[in-house]
Amino acid sequence: MFDERLTRQRQHKTIRHFTDRQVPDMVMARLITVAQHTATSHYLQSFSVISITDQHLREQIAQISGQTYVAGNGHLLLFVIDQHRAAMLATAPDMAELGSADKFLQGASDALLAAQNTVNAAENIGLGTVLLGSVLNDAKRLIALLHLPTLTFPIIGLIVGYPDQETQAKPRMPQRCLYFENGYTLPQTFQADMQAYDGVVRDYYATRGTNRREETFSHLLTRSATTSPAKRRELLTTLHAQGFLTT
Amino acid sequence: MFDERLTRQRQHKTIRHFTDRQVPDMVMARLITVAQHTATSHYLQSFSVISITDQHLREQIAQISGQTYVAGNGHLLLFVIDQHRAAMLATAPDMAELGSADKFLQGASDALLAAQNTVNAAENIGLGTVLLGSVLNDAKRLIALLHLPTLTFPIIGLIVGYPDQETQAKPRMPQRCLYFENGYTLPQTFQADMQAYDGVVRDYYATRGTNRREETFSHLLTRSATTSPAKRRELLTTLHAQGFLTT
Numbered sequence: 001m002f003d004e005r006l007t008r009q010r011q012h013k014t015i016r017h018f019t020d021r022q023v024p025d026m027v028m029a030r031l032i033t034v035a036q037h038t039a040t041s042h043y044l045q046s047f048s049v050i051s052i053t054d055q056h057l058r059e060q061i062a063q064i065s066g067q068t069y070v071a072g073n074g075h076l077l078l079f080v081i082d083q084h085r086a087a088m089l090a091t092a093p094d095m096a097e098l099g100s101a102d103k104f105l106q107g108a109s110d111a112l113l114a115a116q117n118t119v120n121a122a123e124n125i126g127l128g129t130v131l132l133g134s135v136l137n138d139a140k141r142l143i144a145l146l147h148l149p150t151l152t153f154p155i156i157g158l159i160v161g162y163p164d165q166e167t168q169a170k171p172r173m174p175q176r177c178l179y180f181e182n183g184y185t186l187p188q189t190f191q192a193d194m195q196a197y198d199g200v201v202r203d204y205y206a207t208r209g210t211n212r213r214e215e216t217f218s219h220l221l222t223r224s225a226t227t228s229p230a231k232r233r234e235l236l237t238t239l240h241a242q243g244f245l246t247t
Numbered sequence: 248m249f250d251e252r253l254t255r256q257r258q259h260k261t262i263r264h265f266t267d268r269q270v271p272d273m274v275m276a277r278l279i280t281v282a283q284h285t286a287t288s289h290y291l292q293s294f295s296v297i298s299i300t301d302q303h304l305r306e307q308i309a310q311i312s313g314q315t316y317v318a319g320n321g322h323l324l325l326f327v328i329d330q331h332r333a334a335m336l337a338t339a340p341d342m343a344e345l346g347s348a349d350k351f352l353q354g355a356s357d358a359l360l361a362a363q364n365t366v367n368a369a370e371n372i373g374l375g376t377v378l379l380g381s382v383l384n385d386a387k388r389l390i391a392l393l394h395l396p397t398l399t400f401p402i403i404g405l406i407v408g409y410p411d412q413e414t415q416a417k418p419r420m421p422q423r424c425l426y427f428e429n430g431y432t433l434p435q436t437f438q439a440d441m442q443a444y445d446g447v448v449r450d451y452y453a454t455r456g457t458n459r460r461e462e463t464f465s466h467l468l469t470r471s472a473t474t475s476p477a478k479r480r481e482l483l484t485t486l487h488a489q490g491f492l493t494t
Contacts, residue, residue: 003274005371009281009364027250032426034256036419038363041380042471043417043464048425057429080431085424086472088433089441091465097472101483102383108355109380109403116285116363117256124252133288133356136349147430156356170290172283177332178295179279182304183394184327186335194336217290218338224289225333225344236348236492245483245492 008123013169015128016067018074018161023127028075031160034121035114046083046103047111050146050154052076057145064142065134065157066229074128074161078135078142079115081107081244083151098151099246104239111155122160132157137229139238150243168208171200173217194218255370260416262375263314265321265408270374275322278407281368282361293330293350294358297393297401299323304392311389312381312404313476321375321408325382325389326362328354328491330398345398346493351486358402369407379404384476386485397490415455418447420464441465 032049040046052058055071061078062071070076083098097103119129135142135157142154174197176187187193198216205215239245279296287293299305302318308325309318317323330345344350366376382389382404389401421444423434434440445463452462486492 003277003372006277006281006368009368009371010277010284012284012286014286029422029426030250030253030257032422033419034253036422036425037257037259037416039259039261039366039376039378043467044471045420045425048427048431050427050429050431052429054429082425084431085433086468088437089465089468090438091469094472100480101486102475102479103472105355105383105402105482106380108352109359112356112359113363113366113378116360117367119286119360120364120367121253121256124256125250129286131286131360133353136352145430147432149431152431155352169284172280173292175276175279175283178283178292178329179276180295180297182297182299182301183392184295184297184331184396184399185394186332190335191337218336220290221333221336222338224291225341225350228349232349233347233494235352236494239348247480247483 009120011169013167014130015163015165015167016069016130017165018072018128018159019164020073021162023075023161027125031118031121035118038114038117040110041106044086044106045110046081046086046107047114048080048082048085048152050078050080052078060145061135061142061157064138065132066137067134070132070159073164074159077158077160078146078154079111079156079158080148081111081153081155083107084149087151096247099243101245101247104244108155115156115158118158118160127160128163130159132159136232136235138231139235140231143238143242153239153242153244166209171204173197258416260414261377262410262412262414263316263377264412265319265375265406266411267320268409270322270408274372278365278368282365285361285364287357288353291333291353292357293328293333293354294361295327295329295332295399297325297327299325307392308382308389308404311385312379313384314381317379317406320411321406324405324407325393325401326358326403326405327395328358328400328402330354331396334398343494346490348492348494351491355402362403362405365405365407374407375410377406379406383479383482385478386482387478390485390489400486400489400491413456418451420444
């Protein structure tokens, strides 16, 4: 029997459609307070969160993401790696230090841990969530839209809201294909496990409630690598333009 | 009044010292199952987790981190960005695609979101946690110790265990210094807010239960930028050596 205190997380489902009931500002502020209390590298809180309340701006972000639901209901947030705030302090260290791979990874860690903690908080109070990597489909444009200064980078989006759909949890790969002991050791059964998993994924897509289609894990993987939006290939250039990964 | 369903997250505290009671393998497997059910970019599950059970290996990781408690009680996990598994599939896309900044950020997102979800799961069942960015103090050595192949990268460590200490939550910066609306807009009060926050941090360090010292936020920030371990400056080189951020 699975521990009931873990049931919600064990059955996590992404929600993309929300009712028109607004999440009160007070609730949003509480979620951000939780985000602020996420573990943070060196206690430096190297992230910011941008709340999108302007519908025109939101529609432009939806365009970038290529997902119409991004312009729909629910409250949209962008989690931003932030070393700019540090650079603005009277006692700021020099900018070159803040643009290092080290500082980028610290900021990415702070921002992404905070985003997931916000997801858990939202779901704890009955809200649904969808994390949006698709906001990086045109990172340069998103940076311009949000007036993001150098030493910042929008790493992920998140919509929280009152669920307006039922979804099913997607089956995950066998645990032994990703959980190893004392070193990186794919199991001897790896190829067979993944073939079997292709079948599990095929069954899921063929029998789920809506939007059924023919699909396998292998195909998703190949498709993702070969058909990613063109501007995602410019991410490294955009990271450099923001002053990151300079050393 | 803060929503009681958010109290634990609102009062999150890092635990670094654990009793010698082992976390049962069954519980660890459940935590990893939760990690697996974290939202994942394109459903690709681009991360792995390495469980450290060998004490000699663990002592070497503690050396890297510079923290003796890393070799102590509790169960140590390493969360790893993983595009190698994808490359091993019979239907694998070509390696150059998997080494892109895009794929690195997707893997970092998957791994870090899963790490935080594991933290929330562990704390939901009464365990304490500490996330370890310090494992990157010598990423090259860690990669060698864990036999990590190209297209993988250890992004963060985590210890979970039964708490053996009381700690206090650290005060966070004013919300308006990191939570913005429709764009990146530091408040006009920013410099004054941060000066006031320096005072709050000074008070926290001067009055906390143990290890009191003179400290401010500004000082932490400057110190972090100027005194980081030498090998953290080699992170970009190590990322490239692992095949990442090539395009």
